[in-house]
Amino acid sequence: MSPTLQAVLYVTTVALILALAHVPLGEWMYRIFTDERDWRMERLVYRLVGVDPRSEQRSSVYAVSVLAFGVVSVAFLWLLILVQGWLPWGMGRGQNWHTALNTAISFTTNTNWQSYAGEAGAGHTVQMVGLTVQNFVSAATGLAVAAALMRGIARQGADRLGNFWVDLTRACVRLLLPIAAIAAVLLLVGGVIQNLDAPQTITTLAGQQQAVQGGPVASQEAIKLVGTNGGGFFNANSAHPFENPNGWTNLLQIVLILLIPFALPWTYGRMVGDRRQGAVVTAVMAGLFAVSVTLTTWAERAAAVGVAGSLEGKEMRFGIVPSAIFGAATTSTSTGAVNSMHESYSPLGGGLLMVNMQLGEVSPGGVGTGLYGMLVMVIITVFIAGLMVGRTPELLGKAIGRREITYAALASVTMPALALLFTGASLLIPAARDALLNSGSHGLSEMLYAYTSAANNNGSAFAGLSADQPWLNLSLGFCMFVARFGIIAFTLALAGSLARQKRRPVTEGTMPTHTPLFATLLTGIVLVLAALTFFPALALGPLAEALS
Amino acid sequence: MTAMTRQLWAATRALLVLTVLLGVAYPLGMTALALAMPDRATGSLVMIDGRPAGSVLLGQATVEPQWFRARPSVSDYSGETSGGSNWGPSAAELSADLAARAADLRAVNPLAPAGPIPADALTTSASGLDPHISPAYAAWQAPRVAAARGMTVEQVQRLIDANMTSGELGFLGADRVNVTTLNAALATLGR
Structure with missing residues (x-):
């Protein structure tokens, strides 16, 4: 089978599954975030937490709840990792204080950058009670913020955006937990391990010793992907045969990664009462993603001419095409799981994976984060288009004024500012430069990839970087925290500002936001913003390497 | 109690409750289920x-x-x-x-x-x-x-x-x- 046909069949299969799933799933999420009734289990949670599920929050209070939950999560996880030696299933594994802090921030912010290797840094208690939990709740937090922004656009003359504790709980109980449980069973059937054993040492056929790892992997693997988290149970992540044993599980993983991000635009269309608005967002996300998959697959195939055949850092059960598609999926959503080593990709292939993140994780982006990131882009597009044609910038009857565009601009500038400033600073710091494995333009790519990944809460890496040292752990942790909660704060402020407005009547002067023309403009704005900010850095890294 | 303290307290309780559900019940439940497939699970x-x-x-x-x-x-x-x-x-x-x-x-x-x-x-x-x-x-x-x-x-x-x-x-x-x-x-x- 020719690689081109293989890629076409693969992408078509994924697209068909997503097309079938996105309506019922989008509809289900719409109900989750609009339902007036609570499930019995949820009422129990609210009683234990001490919140009234019917009381809604202003945008500032909502933001404080998100931040408080984040801060408490970081503190709890940091502590848990530091004391794991005294807990059951510690198995002698541990991390020093700055690695543990990096890990705590990383999993709380849905980044799942890993400065530690799972086999050495996290026992089963930390994996379950710490990391699995953050895989759920960080994804649920993203969904909650997306729900708040959708309500802000949908409501008028309102000062409330919903209740964070309700959105968080419902996202976990009604959405993530059921999907994760089903996915975990499918992964188990596919051969992913699930036990509580310590590694057992066996004598191999040739008489050598080998450690066979144990652990509750399937349960964590499922939410790692559904929640677009991406933190591997093992160091090799989804390349490890115990996490991703064959072609079927690999397809399942790609589908799980893309499932919720591609269903959320439907939810958006329903929330604002105009499905065409959601369709535009889906079309732009799918268009960008299709181009990325095509180019990445092409780049990896084109590089397969040398003695290495584009197989360095790839697994034989997948081969080139399924590896490249996984790579595009994991970087286009803020997942960061890897089934092949991105650092060993061809210069253009690896560069494209970086570009996927630099678009701001909107194609389709992470769970919740992708939608709110794209809606910020919608607002910027409305504003710029309005200026170009001299019409009042409006989104669904809400004026995009000084306040709104300020919040949107701050939300969109946070990521590139962090990524570029810290890449530049780290290249000047000898201790950080010494952490690079590769040299020359690829070394620059290695550093740029790290901070791009952290500032986008992606978590994948050009993993040659020896990131387990104080400067990199702390600065990457800073980027992850500020990018995550900074953008959330700006997004919620934007939501609050939109919610307060009355909807203006549609006139001839209103620019429609549901047309192919608007989709084209939106795509252009996403691409131009990324190109303007990142082209110089990309020219020195992957482009220079590709041309040399 | 200030607003922030109240929020931190709610966050702590929410994290604990969700940890019991998602970090204990869920993975252990899946591990129990995996006993039905001992070969693959190990x-x-x-x-x-x-x-x-x-x-x-x-x-x-x-x-x-x-x-x-x-x-x-x-x-x-x-x-x-x-x-x-x-x-x-x-x-x-x-x-x-x-x-x-x-x-x-x-x-x-x-x-x-x-x-x-x-x-x-x-x-x-x-x-x-x-x-x-x-x-x-x-x-x-x-x-x-x-x-x-x-x-x-x-x-x-x-x-x-x-x-x-x-x-x-x-x-x-x-x-x-x-x-x-x-x-x-x-x-x-x-x-």
Whole structure:
């Protein structure tokens, strides 16, 4: 089978599954975030937490709840990792204080950058009670913020955006937990391990010793992907045969990664009462993603001419095409799981994976984060288009004024500012430069990839970087925290500002936001913003390497 | 109590409640369910004489000529850790590694056909535990293994075919030979 046909069949299969799933799933999420009734289990949670599920929050209070939950999560996880030696299933594994802090921030912010290797840094208690939990709740937090922004656009003359504790709980109980449980069973059937054993040492056929790892992997693997988290149970992540044993599980993983991000635009269309608005967002996300998959697959195939055949850092059960598609999926959503080593990709292939993140994780982006990131882009597009044609910038009857565009601009500038400033600073710091494995333009790519990944809460890496040292752990942790909660704060402020407005009547002067023309403009704005900010850095890294 | 303190207190309680549900009940429930599939849940072990001799999913290090070799591995298949080389495509170190491995393979495979060595024989995998090689690399090693075991190449090739998996649906995965089960078949030959 020719690689081109293989890629076409693969992408078509994924697209068909997503097309079938996105309506019922989008509809289900719409109900989750609009339902007036609570499930019995949820009422129990609210009683234990001490919140009234019917009381809604202003945008500032909502933001404080998100931040408080984040801060408490970081503190709890940091502590848990530091004391794991005294807990059951510690198995002698541990991390020093700055690695543990990096890990705590990383999993709380849905980044799942890993400065530690799972086999050495996290026992089963930390994996379950710490990391699995953050895989759920960080994804649920993203969904909650997306729900708040959708309500802000949908409501008028309102000062409330919903209740964070309700959105968080419902996202976990009604959405993530059921999907994760089903996915975990499918992964188990596919051969992913699930036990509580310590590694057992066996004598191999040739008489050598080998450690066979144990652990509750399937349960964590499922939410790692559904929640677009991406933190591997093992160091090799989804390349490890115990996490991703064959072609079927690999397809399942790609589908799980893309499932919720591609269903959320439907939810958006329903929330604002105009499905065409959601369709535009889906079309732009799918268009960008299709181009990325095509180019990445092409780049990896084109590089397969040398003695290495584009197989360095790839697994034989997948081969080139399924590896490249996984790579595009994991970087286009803020997942960061890897089934092949991105650092060993061809210069253009690896560069494209970086570009996927630099678009701001909107194609389709992470769970919740992708939608709110794209809606910020919608607002910027409305504003710029309005200026170009001299019409009042409006989104669904809400004026995009000084306040709104300020919040949107701050939300969109946070990521590139962090990524570029810290890449530049780290290249000047000898201790950080010494952490690079590769040299020359690829070394620059290695550093740029790290901070791009952290500032986008992606978590994948050009993993040659020896990131387990104080400067990199702390600065990457800073980027992850500020990018995550900074953008959330700006997004919620934007939501609050939109919610307060009355909807203006549609006139001839209103620019429609549901047309192919608007989709084209939106795509252009996403691409131009990324190109303007990142082209110089990309020219020195992957482009220079590709041309040399 | 200030607003922030109240929020932090609510956050603490929410985290604890959700931890019990998602970090204890869920993974332990899945582990209980996994008891229904003990073989897969514990790593699909290869049993020989009642003892585990490896996992179907994990490659193993071999150096002797009578065993098929899996791909080069950064961790030499220790299982203690996992990962790839992370050399960039234009790294001089990668070129040097590839050349050294090619020279080594040529030296220990004097009977192998001339022409280029299959790429998977020279490159490290992403996990360092890849149990699979391409059918081409398996066939390339067959003369060496056959000679070391006093078998014909055809006999060895039949075992290779028996341990070959086609790519799922033809496009979800690659055609591949499982070196661990192939070597296990060699180990138990004639029993």
